[in-house]
Each structure stands twice: as structure tokens, then as C-alpha cells.
Amino acid sequence: MIVSLLLRALVWFGLYVALTLLPLGVAWWERPWDTPRPVLVEASVATGFLALPLMIFQFALVSRLGPASRPFGSDTLMQFHAQMGVVALAAVALHPLLLVVEGMPWRAWNPWAGPWLWRTGAVAFWATLLIVGTSIWRRRLRLSYEAWQILHLLLAIVITAAMVIHILAARGYASEPGMRALLAGYVALAAVLLLRYRLVRPLLLWRRPWVVERNEDAGGSTRLLRVRPEGHAGISFEPGQFSWIMSGTSPLWSAQHPISMASSAEGLPGGALEFGIKALGDWSSTVVPALAPGARLWVDGAFGAFTPEGRAAQGYVLIAGGIGISPMRSILLTLRDREDVRPVVLFYAAHDASRVMFREEIDALTTVLNLTVVYVFENPDEDWAGERGVVTAEVLRRHLPRQFRRFQHFVCGPPAMMDALERTLVDIGVPFGAVQTERFDMV
Amino acid sequence: MRHVIVTRVTGGFVVLLLAAVLAFTWAARRPTAAPVLVAPAAPSGEVLFQRHCAACHDPADTAVGYRLADDHAAAAAELRGFLVDHYGPSPEGIALIVTHLLEPPPP
Known part of the structure; x- marks a missing residue:
């Protein structure tokens, strides 16, 4: 099982690398210039063509695609997502910096003025800086997890849109048919991933509600929440895995919280699940303790590779x-x-x-x-x-x-x-x- | 230990990306290997301006200072130097762009 997971992980990672580098390959194949351009201009183009797929595949890393996430584990993908965010920021920053060295004026960094090429590039840069900054320093900025989730999603959409418009406005490589087709494919992929993650999946979850059965103090500022499926069979999971929990009126606009299952994977009566939730933030300190028996919530799971399943061990x-x-x-x-x-x-x-x-x-x-x-x-x-x-x-x-x-x-x-x-x-x-x-x- | 592996994989991937940037920069500046069998039609100054400059520069704004200059030859030389330093198409291309910019606008 471990070997199979490793092979699947290698295939998925190979695909990720190939799709990230593909725009560079297509740009080289179709290069429209009749004479060589300055070194720094081409290096800048390269960083730009890396930044777009890096940003688009950020959606894929956290969109909970079952077959792709299982070999890695969701926390691993989230860590890679966070690190690649910094790498994408470096690419987004290097792109104009190299052009500045080549003679582009600093006013090109102003998102409010100048030609659309500059404006969209500046929007992409500043929004990327903001998305990475608010993720690294969320607590220092006193940004609630719920507000951060909304801001993160909106900024990701703004960055992707700005990058695509920027590339199309720059013409050059993006004027060639292969590159246009590739860009269209990448934008379509990002849209599908986003719709699936933020619309289709929540809508499916909406039809599979869970009901709070018990909510008791487990000591150490922790609530033990027992929930049972209402009108469906529930989920199966492996011990040590986690689910995303949403409370409120709908999973469409509720913040999602990753919580480990605390009950046996062999199951509880009626397909119930138990979660241990420690008071660590707004939701866990105020919303969770107030969840009375009968309250409705939604459970998206199971995820994670932190499990003894499939690992040979003497103990x-x-x-x-x-x-x-x-x-x-x-x-x-x-x-x-x-x-x-x-x-x-x-x-x-x-x-x-x-x-x-x-x-x-x-x-x-x-x-x-x-x-x-x-x-x-x-x-x-x-x-x-x-x-x-x-x-x-x-x-x-x-x-x-x-x-x-x-x-x-x-x-x-x-x-x-x-x-x-x-x-x-x-x-x-x-x-x-x-x-x-x-x-x-x-x- | 998965997070240690992830950090190492990220590091390796960054090295690969840097190598890809260098490789692209080198490859993109090489002349095409395939011989050109049919000479393409020579692009006009307007086409070259659209391709190289129009994304950032409006032709009217770019040319107006030169058209108003007393010494057109000096203005053209300055514009030529700017183009060579800036995004540098071929000398023939630069000549076409300069001519295109310095032509008086149609009445």
C-alpha cells in the first residue's frame, strides 16, 4: 500500500512539475521574435510564465481532490501550498524587477495609473504580497481565521485574473496560438477547481447534514462533540484522520475548520462521529460551546495521512x-x-x-x-x-x-x-x- | 517527518525553477535552427511598434516630443538610441519604428 501511494505521489508531483513548466516550453517553441532580446527581458518573461501556473495550481493543492490528496496527506499539501505561495511571490516580484533593471520605470508598479499592462502587473504583485503577508502574519495582524479565509479566496481570484489580463495585454508570446490555447486551458482549470471547491462541493454537503447529539466538556478547555448523520450513512475514515467542519446556516458561506476525528474508526451507533475541539480561536471558543443537541452542521471528510493504516509495525x-x-x-x-x-x-x-x-x-x-x-x-x-x-x-x-x-x-x-x-x-x-x-x- | 520532506522537495523544486528560467533565457535568445525557406514579408514600422512597444507606450505620446523638436535628426538619433537600449529589435526594425513615429500624423 505504501509503495502504491508513493508511486501515485510521484505521478501527481510529476504532473504538477510538468504543467508548471509547460508555459515556458510553449513560449520557447513559439517564440515570435526575429532577433534576440536582452537577457534580462527574457529572464523576466520566464519568471512571469512560471508565476501564472504556480498561482493557478495553488487552487489545485487545496481543493481536496481525493485521488490527488490521498498519497500526500492534506496537511502536507497545505504546507506545500504555503511554501509555493512564497515561491510564487518571488517569481511575481522578480518579473518586474528584472524589467526595472532593463529600463522600465518604477511608476509601472502603480496599480492606479499607466497602461493596462502595467496596472494589471502591479495589481498581481501587490495582491500576491498581501495574500502571502496576511497568511504568514495573520495572528500578528489580528485577522480572524474566518475573515482570512474570505480574504484569501478573493485575493487569489484577483491575482489570477490580473495575471491573465497582464499576459494577454503584453502580447508578444501570448499572441501565439499555442500559448493562447494553453492560457485558456489553465484559466478553465482554475475556474473548474474553484467552482468545484466553493460551490459544487458545499452544495453536495448541504444535502448531507449532521446533527449535534452531545456536546460535553472533555477537560482542558476542550469540547467533545458527538454528531450523527441526518438522512445519510455518514462517512468512513481511518483512525487519525480529520474532517472539515462547517457550522452556521449553510456550508456555502461558512468558514471551514480542520478537526481530527476522536472516535473509533470502527464506528459509533448510527454512524456518529466524535471530535475533540479545543478553545483556540473565535469559532472554537464561542460557537462550538454553544452548539446544543439538535444543532445542524456539515462534515467534509475524511482527509489526512496521519494514520497507522497500511503501515507495517510491531507496535x-x-x-x-x-x-x-x-x-x-x-x-x-x-x-x-x-x-x-x-x-x-x-x-x-x-x-x-x-x-x-x-x-x-x-x-x-x-x-x-x-x-x-x-x-x-x-x-x-x-x-x-x-x-x-x-x-x-x-x-x-x-x-x-x-x-x-x-x-x-x-x-x-x-x-x-x-x-x-x-x-x-x-x-x-x-x-x-x-x-x-x-x-x-x-x- | 513529512514536513521535512516537503521542505526539501520545495527547495529542490525552486532549484529546478531557477534552472528553467536560465534555460529559457538562453534558449529564447538563440536563433531558430530551422532555415527560413520563404522570406516573410517585411513588417512595417507600425506592426513593429505594436509588437514591441504599444503595450506600454501610446504612439502619439511617444512621438509628439520628437515631432515638435527643432532638430529632427537629433530627435531621431535620440529615439533610435532609446530603442536600442530599451527592448531592442533589429537595426532595420528600429529604423522602421523611428520612421513610423516621426511621420506626421494623417490630416
Whole structure:
């Protein structure tokens, strides 16, 4: 299964690379100039022809195309999307900078004046700067996640439209039939992806509502939300995966929140699902606690590659920090329901005992699973006899069984914790491919 | 460790993109390998202006200063120098564009 996923990942990535470079190939094939132009002009053209596909395929990376996202994992695609956004910004900035060196006046950067070629180029540049800036510094700018999602979508549409008009206004390479056909194809692809993601998919979800069955305090500022499908069979998922949750009046205009399933993949009665949602922002702090039984919401899933499914292992090491316990709970409950006898070691890092979620349930699982639980408290009571501080190599060595290098290791928690533990696990001898992490803290 | 792999893949992809920019820049400036069997019709100054300049420059705005100049020969030389430094079509093309711009507008 892993080999098959790897092959599929290579095919999809190969397609991405080929389609990104294709405009350059077509431009070279059709080059309309009878004499060579300055080096910097052609280099500028090249960066421009890379910027457009980079921007258009940004839609594809986050549009939840099942066959394309499964081999990578949605968090991986989101990370690549974020990094390629910066690369696209570099291409969009280099394009006019090279022309400035070649003699183009600085006033060409003004989106309010000048010929349309300059205006649209300037709009594309400033909007790209804005979209990347608001994504990197969203919290510093005090932009809510919901407002950021709307702004992000609008800016992406503005950038793509401005780029296409800019290329057509520049004529030159874009006057040739092959390049025009390619541009038309790319614009059509972006439109289809956008419509599918923002219109068709929400409309389909609208017909498959979910209803809140229970909404209870799970400790540590976390709500355990149980929802059941209304009028449909629900979804199947693998332990550790996540779904996008939308609340409000319609999935068409509701903000979408990635939340890990916390229940067993073997299913709950009536196809119900459970989600652990920690109060971290506007939606999770105010909307989620107010969701009463009977409230309607929508679940788009399942996504993600943070799962033990298809990974050969003699046992599992689960390392959770804070709300990172949510997918671990799903993994543990699934192992319980499947009567799995392999050894499992759970390291659960929290500030103190009062911030531990699902504690009674986790402790009870030690009687039905071959499970060892190690709580690591950063600031425990004085009488705490267990591990203190953070999860370090020494803590791991003290509790891991002799054969831990043949286990699969799952880490979910704050980014700094995951960064440190990824290095630590490899340092103590865990193979690179046996460490899985899940990261949603992209913006 | 997937995020480490992603960062490395991104780094590799950026190197590939830079190589593609360099390769395109080099390839686009090479003369076409195929021999031209039939000489194309010579483009006019107006066609060349449309192709090379019109996206950013209005012909009337571009030419008006030169048409008003006392010394037309000096103005033409200045315009020629500007075109060579700017986006540089062939010398023949430059001559055609200059002629096109300095022609008096039709009555």
C-alpha cells in the first residue's frame, strides 16, 4: 500500500512539475521574435510564465481532490501550498524587477495609473504580497481565521485574473496560438477547481447534514462533540484522520475548520462521529460551546495521512501534546475495537494534570489494550511522582520497550514540540519513515 | 517527518525553477535552427511598434516630443538610441519604428 501511494505521489508531483513548466516550453517553441532580446527581458518573461501556473495550481493543492490528496496527506499539501505561495511571490516580484533593471520605470508598479499592462502587473504583485503577508502574519495582524479565509479566496481570484489580463495585454508570446490555447486551458482549470471547491462541493454537503447529539466538556478547555448523520450513512475514515467542519446556516458561506476525528474508526451507533475541539480561536471558543443537541452542521471528510493504516509495525508510540490527544484517542479506540494486542506507549504532555483531556477513558484503556501511558507535566503539583518538564530523549528512553525502533511513531501537538520530537526520535534511532506528524498550524 | 520532506522537495523544486528560467533565457535568445525557406514579408514600422512597444507606450505620446523638436535628426538619433537600449529589435526594425513615429500624423 505504501509503495502504491508513493508511486501515485510521484505521478501527481510529476504532473504538477510538468504543467508548471509547460508555459515556458510553449513560449520557447513559439517564440515570435526575429532577433534576440536582452537577457534580462527574457529572464523576466520566464519568471512571469512560471508565476501564472504556480498561482493557478495553488487552487489545485487545496481543493481536496481525493485521488490527488490521498498519497500526500492534506496537511502536507497545505504546507506545500504555503511554501509555493512564497515561491510564487518571488517569481511575481522578480518579473518586474528584472524589467526595472532593463529600463522600465518604477511608476509601472502603480496599480492606479499607466497602461493596462502595467496596472494589471502591479495589481498581481501587490495582491500576491498581501495574500502571502496576511497568511504568514495573520495572528500578528489580528485577522480572524474566518475573515482570512474570505480574504484569501478573493485575493487569489484577483491575482489570477490580473495575471491573465497582464499576459494577454503584453502580447508578444501570448499572441501565439499555442500559448493562447494553453492560457485558456489553465484559466478553465482554475475556474473548474474553484467552482468545484466553493460551490459544487458545499452544495453536495448541504444535502448531507449532521446533527449535534452531545456536546460535553472533555477537560482542558476542550469540547467533545458527538454528531450523527441526518438522512445519510455518514462517512468512513481511518483512525487519525480529520474532517472539515462547517457550522452556521449553510456550508456555502461558512468558514471551514480542520478537526481530527476522536472516535473509533470502527464506528459509533448510527454512524456518529466524535471530535475533540479545543478553545483556540473565535469559532472554537464561542460557537462550538454553544452548539446544543439538535444543532445542524456539515462534515467534509475524511482527509489526512496521519494514520497507522497500511503501515507495517510491531507496535505504536503515540506522543500527544494538548489537543494532539484527539487523533490519538481515535487510534487507541480503534485498536481497542479491533482487539489489537500489539504494544502501545502513549506519552501525553500537558501543562499540568488539570489540562489533561479524556484522562479517565485513557486510564481505562490500559486494562483492555497492551497500553502504557506516560504523563509528562510541565508544571505539576509538588506531589507529582511522574515525569516532569517536556518529552525528551531521556524520557523516551526510560519508557520505550527494547524493540521500539520497529514501532510506528505518531506525534501531534504544538509545532515546536513536533519539531523537537522529530529530531529526537531520529536521534535515538527511529527510522526517518517511521515518524508521522500532523500539522494544521499553517496560518 | 513529512514536513521535512516537503521542505526539501520545495527547495529542490525552486532549484529546478531557477534552472528553467536560465534555460529559457538562453534558449529564447538563440536563433531558430530551422532555415527560413520563404522570406516573410517585411513588417512595417507600425506592426513593429505594436509588437514591441504599444503595450506600454501610446504612439502619439511617444512621438509628439520628437515631432515638435527643432532638430529632427537629433530627435531621431535620440529615439533610435532609446530603442536600442530599451527592448531592442533589429537595426532595420528600429529604423522602421523611428520612421513610423516621426511621420506626421494623417490630416
